[in-house]
Amino acid sequence: MSDxxxxxxxxxxxxxxxxxxxxxxxxxxxxxxxxxFGLGFAQGVGAQLVILYTIISxxxxxxxxxxxxxxxxxxxxxxxxxxxxxxxxxxxxxxxRSVWMGNRVLIVSMLLLLFVYLLVTASVPSFRTVTNxxxxxxxxxxxxxxxxxxxxxxxxxxxxxGLIVLGALIVVSSFTxxxxxxxxxxxxxxxxxSFxxxxxxxxxxxxxLGGLDLSIPFVIGAANIGLLYxxxxxxxxxxxxxxxxxxxxxxxxxxxxxxxxxxxxxxxLTLGMGFAxxxxxxxLTSIGSSFSGNVFGTVPPWLQNLAAMNGQFFxxxxxxxxxxxxxxxxxxxxxxxxxxxxxxxxxxxxxxRSAQLIGVSELKYWTLAYTLSGFFAAxxxxxxxxxxGGGFIGVGDQYLFTTLAAVVIGGTSLxxxxxxxxxxxIGVLVLQVLSAFLIGIGLKYEWQQFIFGLLILPMVALYGRxxxxxxxx
Amino acid sequence: xxxxxxxxNVYLLVPMLLIAVLLGIAVIRGPHLVSYSGxxxxxxxxxxxxxxxxxxxxxxxxxxxxxDLAVGPLLAFINVSVVKLNMLGIITSPFAVFAVAxxxxxxxxxxxxxxxxxxxxxxxxxxLSGFLALTGINLVILPRPGGVAPDWMSSWGLGxxxxxxxxxxxxxxxxxxxxxxxSSFYGNLRMMGYDERAAYTSGVRIEIxxxxxxxxxxxxxxxxxxxxxxxxxxxxxTQGTTMSLTAVTAVVLGGVSLSGGRGGVIGAAxxxxxxxxxGYVLATFNFGSVQAxxxxxxYGLILILSLLLTLLVPIIGRxxxxxxxxxxxxxxxCIVAGIMLKMSAEDAHQAALVMATTGSEGELTSRYLLLPxxxxxxGLIHFTMTALQKQLLGFAAAAALLVxxxxxxxxxxxxxxxxxxxxxxxxxxxxxxxxxxxxxSLARVRP
Numbered sequence: 001m002s003d004x005x006x007x008x009x010x011x012x013x014x015x016x017x018x019x020x021x022x023x024x025x026x027x028x029x030x031x032x033x034x035x036x037f038g039l040g041f042a043q044g045v046g047a048q049l050v051i052l053y054t055i056i057s058x059x060x061x062x063x064x065x066x067x068x069x070x071x072x073x074x075x076x077x078x079x080x081x082x083x084x085x086x087x088x089x090x091x092x093x094x095x096x097r098s099v100w101m102g103n104r105v106l107i108v109s110m111l112l113l114l115f116v117y118l119l120v121t122a123s124v125p126s127f128r129t130v131t132n133x134x135x136x137x138x139x140x141x142x143x144x145x146x147x148x149x150x151x152x153x154x155x156x157x158x159x160x161x162g163l164i165v166l167g168a169l170i171v172v173s174s175f176t177x178x179x180x181x182x183x184x185x186x187x188x189x190x191x192x193x194s195f196x197x198x199x200x201x202x203x204x205x206x207x208x209l210g211g212l213d214l215s216i217p218f219v220i221g222a223a224n225i226g227l228l229y230x231x232x233x234x235x236x237x238x239x240x241x242x243x244x245x246x247x248x249x250x251x252x253x254x255x256x257x258x259x260x261x262x263x264x265x266x267x268x269l270t271l272g273m274g275f276a277x278x279x280x281x282x283x284l285t286s287i288g289s290s291f292s293g294n295v296f297g298t299v300p301p302w303l304q305n306l307a308a309m310n311g312q313f314f315x316x317x318x319x320x321x322x323x324x325x326x327x328x329x330x331x332x333x334x335x336x337x338x339x340x341x342x343x344x345x346x347x348x349x350x351x352x353r354s355a356q357l358i359g360v361s362e363l364k365y366w367t368l369a370y371t372l373s374g375f376f377a378a379x380x381x382x383x384x385x386x387x388x389g390g391g392f393i394g395v396g397d398q399y400l401f402t403t404l405a406a407v408v409i410g411g412t413s414l415x416x417x418x419x420x421x422x423x424x425x426i427g428v429l430v431l432q433v434l435s436a437f438l439i440g441i442g443l444k445y446e447w448q449q450f451i452f453g454l455l456i457l458p459m460v461a462l463y464g465r466x467x468x469x470x471x472x473x
Numbered sequence: 474x475x476x477x478x479x480x481x482n483v484y485l486l487v488p489m490l491l492i493a494v495l496l497g498i499a500v501i502r503g504p505h506l507v508s509y510s511g512x513x514x515x516x517x518x519x520x521x522x523x524x525x526x527x528x529x530x531x532x533x534x535x536x537x538x539x540x541d542l543a544v545g546p547l548l549a550f551i552n553v554s555v556v557k558l559n560m561l562g563i564i565t566s567p568f569a570v571f572a573v574a575x576x577x578x579x580x581x582x583x584x585x586x587x588x589x590x591x592x593x594x595x596x597x598x599x600x601l602s603g604f605l606a607l608t609g610i611n612l613v614i615l616p617r618p619g620g621v622a623p624d625w626m627s628s629w630g631l632g633x634x635x636x637x638x639x640x641x642x643x644x645x646x647x648x649x650x651x652x653x654x655x656s657s658f659y660g661n662l663r664m665m666g667y668d669e670r671a672a673y674t675s676g677v678r679i680e681i682x683x684x685x686x687x688x689x690x691x692x693x694x695x696x697x698x699x700x701x702x703x704x705x706x707x708x709x710x711t712q713g714t715t716m717s718l719t720a721v722t723a724v725v726l727g728g729v730s731l732s733g734g735r736g737g738v739i740g741a742a743x744x745x746x747x748x749x750x751x752g753y754v755l756a757t758f759n760f761g762s763v764q765a766x767x768x769x770x771x772y773g774l775i776l777i778l779s780l781l782l783t784l785l786v787p788i789i790g791r792x793x794x795x796x797x798x799x800x801x802x803x804x805x806x807c808i809v810a811g812i813m814l815k816m817s818a819e820d821a822h823q824a825a826l827v828m829a830t831t832g833s834e835g836e837l838t839s840r841y842l843l844l845p846x847x848x849x850x851x852g853l854i855h856f857t858m859t860a861l862q863k864q865l866l867g868f869a870a871a872a873a874l875l876v877x878x879x880x881x882x883x884x885x886x887x888x889x890x891x892x893x894x895x896x897x898x899x900x901x902x903x904x905x906x907x908x909x910x911x912x913x914s915l916a917r918v919r920p
Contacts, residue, residue: 212597258777261784264538264732267597268721269780275718276773282766401605414595446612453606457599461592468593469673 016069025065032137033058039130039175068145110143131176138168158411158419161459162426169433177440184309185436187318191309193432194325195387196402197425199380201332202252202373203403204424208336208349209369210416211266215255216377216403218274219248220396222281223381228391229285232297241303245378251277252374256367263366270370282393299389307386321383332421345369349416405452406431409459483790484728484735486801487782488743491726493805495750497812502757507813513637517630517704519749520639521548523742524646524697525720526727528690530741531650533724535686536666536733539596540724541585543603544694545717549710550607551577551698556620556708565623571699578695582687590680604717611710620708629703639700646696650738653689662686667734722772723748726779728786751775803878810906870905877902 016022033054040050100107117136145164174180199216206213223244230240255273259266305311311319336342347355348365356362377396384395410427412419431452438448505511525544532539541547551574558564564573581603588599629638653659661682665672673679702708727744729736751771760767877898 258781262780265725265780268540268725268731269777271718272722272773272776272780274773276770276777279766279768279770279773283763283770286763286766401601404601405605408598408601414597444613446609449609450606450613451609453602453604453609456602456605457588457592457594460594460598469669469679472670 015066016073018069018073021069021073022066025062025069028065029058029061032061035130035134039134042130106143110140113139113143131172134175135172138172142168158459159423159426162410162423162430165459166426166430166433169430169437173433173437173440177437180436180440187322188309189432189436190322191307191319191387192435193428194319194321195307195380195384196399196406196432197325197428198321198328198376198383199399200403200406200424200428201328201421202369202376203407204332204410204412204419204421205345205369206266206373207407207412207414208345208416208419209366210349210414211259211263211366211369212404212414213252213255213270213370213373214267214400214404215251215270215274215277216373217396217398217400218278219251219374219377220381220384220399221393222277223248223378224385224395225285225391225393226281227382227385228297228299231300237300237303241382244382245375248378248381249371249375252371252377253367255374256370259370260363260366278393285391297391299385303382303386304389305386307383308389309387321387329421329425336420341365346417349418351417402431402452405456408456484783484786485740485743486789487779487786488727488740488747489801489805491747492743492750493809495747495754496809499750499754499757500809500813502754506753513631515749515753516643517637517639517700519746520643521697521701521704522716522719522723522749523643523745524693524700525716526723526741526745527646527650527738528693528697529720529724530727530729530736530738531686531690531693533729533731534662534666534733534736535683536669537589537596538732539589540600540721540731541596541603541690542600542717542721543581543607544720545715546604546607546611546713547578547581547694548698548701548716549611549713550581550614551695552702552705553611553615553620553708553710555698555702556622557614559623560620567623567625570623570626571695574699575692575695578693578698579688579691582691582694583684586684586687590683608713611713615708615710618707618709618711622702622706622708626703627706630706639703642696642700646693647738647742650689654737658682658685663734665733719748719772720745722776722779725776725783728783730783748772748775803874807874807906870902874902874906 016025036057037050037054040053041047113136121132142164145161170181179185199220203213203216226247227240227244230243231237235243251273255266255270258273259269262269305320306324307319307321309319310317311321313320313323336345344355344360345365347358347360348362352362380399381396385391388395406427407419407424408414408427409430410419410423410425412423434451434455435448438451443451499506506515525548528544529541532541554577555564555570555574558573559570564570585596585599585603588594589596631637661672661677662685664675665677665679665682669679672682723744724736724741725731725744726747727736727740727742729740729744752768755764755768755771758767
C-alpha cells in the first residue's frame with residue numbers, strides 16, 4: 001500500500017491531486033479494513049485468510065475511493081471558473097454555506113439515518129451488534145456514494161447505484177447470515193431471480209413504450225392452473241405447454257389492442273383484463289371439480305426438472321430455468337440494443353410523434369410488447385408449476401408489484417424511452433438478494449413487503465426525479 | 474357537478490343506464506332489496522366503497538395520472554389500527570376514533586403529496602410503494618381477521634333502518650364535496666388537473682391546490698375506514714387489494730377521467746353503487762363454489778368495458794346530444810320505479826290473498842314508500858277516492874310527467890341551465906307515481 005502522491009498530474013494510478021483526499025481515503029480504507037480484521041478473528045477464520053482479505057479489501061477500497069475523488073476533482077475543476085482552476089476542492093472554509101446548500105439533502109438524509117440508528121440502538125439491546133454497526137456504516141456509504149458519485153455517471157447512473165446496493169447487500173448478508181454464500185443458497189436466489197426475471201421481460205418492454213402491464217400476476221396464476229388442468233385432461237404435456245404459451249401471448253395481444261387507444265389507462269385496463277382472465281380460468285377449471293380453485297394432477301418429470309431446485313442440465317447440477325433466463329436476458333439485451341426493432345421501441349418511447357414521422361408503426365410495437373409480456377408471463381406460470389408441482393392461482397400474486405418494482409429499481413423510466421433489460425436484471429437481483437437477506441435474518445413476509453415498499457421510493461428518488469413544473473412550461 | 478351544460482355531463486349517461494338495468498334486475502331477482510332493512514343494509518355495505526371511490530375521484534381530478542392504488546390498503550390500515558387501539562383500550566371514544574381515522578388518512582395523503590411535490594417522483598410509484606408498505610404493515614398489526622370494533626359502533630352495522638349514522642356520514646361527505654365545488658379552489662383544482670402548465674402560468678398556486686386535493690382524499694379514506702369498521706365490526710387486514718381494485722373500477726365506471734380534470738361526486742357514487750349492485754345481482758344467482766370467480770370475472774369485464782366505453786362517449790355526445798343525463802334520469806327512474814312497484818305489488822297481492830285483511834295496506838305503504846305504516850286507511854295520504862278519481866289522477870300525473878320530460882329534454886338540448894329545483898320536482902313526481910300505482914294495485918287486490 002504505497003501511496004505515492006503525485007502532486008501535479010494524475011497518473012495511471014488515479015491519484016487525486018489534493019493530498020488531503022489521499023490521506024482521508026487511506027484512513028477510511030484502513031478503518032474499514034480494521035473492522036473486517038477484528039471481525040475475521042472474532043469469527044474464528046484462519047489468520048492467513050483474514051490477512052489476505054484485509055489486504056485485498058484495503059487495496060480495492062483505496063483504489064475505489066481514489067477513483068471517486070479523482071472524478072469529483074475533475075468535475076469541480078471543470079465547473080470552477082478559469083481563474084480558480086488550480087485550487088483544491090475541499091480546502092475553502094468560506095464555502096461552508098455553499099457546501100450546505102449543495103448537499104443539504106444528503107446531509108439531512110445521513111443525519112436522519114444516524115438518528116434512526118441511534119434510536120434503535122438505544123432502545124433495543126439486542127440490536128447492538130457489530131454487524132448492525134457495519135450495516136449502518138454501509139448504508140451511510142451508499143447514501144454518500146449515491147449522491148456524490150452517481151452524478152458523474154450521466155448514463156447508467158441507476159445501474160451504478162443498483163450495483164453498489166447489490167454489492168453492499170451481498171457483503172452485509174454474508175457477514176450476517178451463515179451459509180449465505182453457499183452454493184445451494186446462491187442457486188436458490190438465482191432460481192427465484194430467474195422466475196421474476198422472465199416475468200419482468202415483458203414489463204420492461206412495455207415500460208420502455210411508456211405503458212404498464214398489471215395483468216402479469218393473473219396470467220401467471222392462470223397459466224399455472226391452466227397447464228395442470230390441460231395435462232389432467234389428458235393433453236400431452238408438451239402440447240399443453242405450447243397451448244398455454246400461445247394463449248398467454250394471445251391475452252397479451254388482446255391487452256395491447258384494447259389499450260392502444262387508451263394508453264394513459266393501460267394500467268387499469270390490464271388490471272381488469274387480469275381479473276377477468278383469472279376468474280374465467282378458475283371457473284373453467286372448477287367445472288366438474290369439487291375443489292374450487294385448486295387443481296390436482298401430476299406434473300411431467302421434464303417440467304419438474306426444468307424448474308426444480310435439484311434440476312439437471314446435461315449433467316450440470318443447475319436448474320435449466322436459470323440458464324434459460326441467462327440466455328433470454330442476453331437475447332433481449334442484444335435485441336434491444338442492436339436490432340432495428342429494439343431501437344424503434346426506444347424511439348417510440350422517447351417521442352411518439354417523431355418516431356411515427358420516420359415511419360415506425362406505433363400500433364405494431366405497442367401490441368408486440370404486450371404480446372411478449374403475456375407470453376413471458378405464461379412461461380413464468382408454467383415454470384412455476386414445474387417448481388411447485390401443484391397448481392395454485394395465487395402463485396403469481398407477489399409478482400403484481402415485484403415486476404414493477406424490479407423495473408423501477410433497475411432504473412427503466414416508466415414514462416418510456418429510457419432504460420433496458422440489463423437494468424431490470426440488476427433490479428431483479430437486488431430484490432432477490434434483499435429478500436434472501438430479510439428471510440435470513442428471520443423477518444416474515446409482511447416485513448419484507450413493508451421494506452420493499454419503502455425501498456422503492458429512495459431508489460427512484462435518486463435518479464427518477466421529474467423536472468419542476470416551472471422547467472416544463 | 475355544477476352542470477352548466479348537459480353535454481358536459483354526458484359521461485353520466487353510461488353509469489346511469491347501467492344502474493337502471495342493474496337495479497331492475499336486482500329488484501326482480503331479490504325483492505328483499507326494496508324494504509327498510511334491504512335499503513339500510515345496502516347503504517351500509519356500499520358506503521365504504523363509495524367513500525373510497527370519492528377519495529380516488531378527488532385524486533384523479535388533480536391530474537398527473539394519480540391513481541392511488543394504495544387506497545384499499547390504507548383503508549385496511551386505518552381499520553386494523555382502530556381495532557387494535559380499541560382492543561388495547563387506548564382509544565375508544567367516538568371522537569378519538571374519528572380523530573385517529575381521519576388523522577391517519579390525512580397524514581398518509583400528506584406524505585404522498587410531499588413525495589410528489591418535493592421529491593418529484595411519479596404518483597404511480599408513490600402509490601405502488603405505499604401499497605406494498607401498507608399491505609405488509611397491516612399483516613404485522615393484525616396477522617389475521619379478528620378483533621372487535623368500539624362498542625358504540627356495534628349498532629351501526631345492523632342495517633335495520635335507513636337512517637343509520639352511516640347514511641349521515643355518506644350524506645355529509647357527498648354534500649361536503651358538492652359545497653366544495655362552489656368554491657374557486659375547486660375551479661383551480663379542475664384547471665390544474667386538466668392542464669397543469671396552463672394553471673401554473675396563469676398564477677394558480679398548484680402546490681397548495683394539490684395538497685388540498687390530497688387532504689380531501691385523506692378525509693374521505695378516513696370516513697370510508699370508519700364505515701368499513703362499522704360494517705364488519707372487526708379488523709380485516711386482507712381486503713385492501715380487492716377494495717383498491719373495486720374502487721378503481723368504480724371511479725372509471727363513474728366517468729371520472731384518470732388523466733385529470735373531469736369527474737364528480739355524482740359519477741363516483743353512481744359507479745360505486747353500480748359495483749355494489751353487480752355484486753348483489755351476482756349473489757342472487759347461485760353459482761355455488763365458483764361464486765367468487767364469477768364475481769371476479771364480471772368485475773374485470775366491466776372494468777374493461779367501461780374503459781372502452783369512454784372512447785365512445787364523444788361519439789355518443791355528438792349523435793345523441795338531445796339525450797341529457799337529466800332526462801335520462803327521469804325516464805330511467807320512472808322505469809325502475811315501475812319495476813319496483815310491480816315486484817312489490819305482486820308480493821302484496823299474494824300477501825293479501827293469504828291474509829285478506831286491511832292490515833296489508835299499512836304494510837304496503839311502508840314497503841314501497843319506506844314510510845311509517847299508516848294504519849287502517851288514515852294518516853299520510855287520503856286513500857278514500859273513487860276508482861274513477863284515481864284513474865283520472867293517474868292519467869293527469871302521467872301526462873304531467875310526459876310534458877315535463879319532453880320540456881326538459883328540449884331545454885337541456887339547448888343548454889338552458891336547470892337547478893336543484895328540477896331534481897326536487899322530478900323526485901316528487903316519481904314519488905307520486907309510486908303512491909298512485911301502489912294504491913291502484915292495492916285497490917285491485919282488496920275486492
